[in-house]
Amino acid sequence: EFVARAAPDGHTLMLGYVGTHAMNPALQKLRYDPVADFEPVGLVGYSPTLMVANALAPVKDVRDLASQLKAKPDRYSYASAGNGTAPHFAAELFxxxxxxxxxxxxxxxxxxxxxxxxxxxxxxxxxxxxxxIPYVKAGKLKPLAVAGPRRSHLLPDVPTLKEAGVDGVEVQQWYAVFAPARTPRPIVDKLNKALNQVLADKEVVKRIEDHGADVEASTPEQL
Structure with missing residues (x-):
């Protein structure tokens, strides 16, 4: 909302994601319009959703969890970042x-x-x-499956949910840069060029990928 109301001069930008510009507006009444109040600058990348368990949860894998839940539906609970968020959506799809x-x-x-x-x-x-990923690497969370179309290079031994026997659960979170609506096109183009130059830097790409996201640049129109 702050960015939507900011001066359209290119000095105030927003790193939005699937929640701010897709899921929340579809499910809640907000004080901003995800399309009318913003100018898309460019895509940054995607991060797949990961199904994780508490490190001490007595579950071996997805099939084991499904078997336990069918025998006793109230045995376990899952946390989400709130109703209508990507983690909530992925859990309900599962x-x-x-x-x-x-x-x-x-x-x-x-x-x-x-x-x-x-x-x-x-x-x-x-x-x-x-x-x-930081909690998985530290051994504090147990990764069970990737809710995406392919395995992650960071966790090559963790199957996708489809491979684990549960099809139809692919929830990827995208991230992108937005400017306030009515930002002049020359400024948007300049910002897009600068963003894509940063995303072409091999060190930047490696840093983002090491944290669990895949870089993908775009034009404002593609976003």
Whole structure:
């Protein structure tokens, strides 16, 4: 909302994502229009959703979890960053396509949801790989599957949900730069050129990929 109301001079920008510009506007009444109030500058990249479990959860893999939930639906709960967020959407898709039930616990953002999953108050979560990878590397979260079209190069031994027997659950979170609406086209083009130059830098690409996202540049029109 702050960026939507800012002066359209190219000095105030927003790193938006699938939540701010797709899911939230579709599910909630907001005080900004994701299309009318912004000028797209360019795409930054994508991060797949990762199905994770508390490190001590007595679950071997996705098939084991599905089997346990079918036997006792109220055995486990999952955390989300709030109703209508990508982690919530991915978890509900998993329940639907796996034919299981599991209590959902919505939080006000990913940070408290991750915290309670780490602590065992909830046992599962579907955060972005970008969010989850530090905890996975530290052994604090157990990766079960990638909710995307392919495995991650960071976790090559972790299957996709389709490979694990649950088809139809592909939730990727995209990230992009936006300017306020009515930002002059020459300024948008200049910003897009600068953004794409940064995304072409091999060191920048490696740093982003090491944190669980895939870089993909675009024109404003493609975004």
């Amino acid at each position: 329940k639907l396509n796996a034919g299981v039930d599991m209590l959902g616990v919505p939080y006000k953002g990913s940070a408290p949801a991750i915290t309670d999953t780490l602590g065992g108050q909830t046992q599962f979560m579907f955060p972005s790989l970008f969010t989850a």
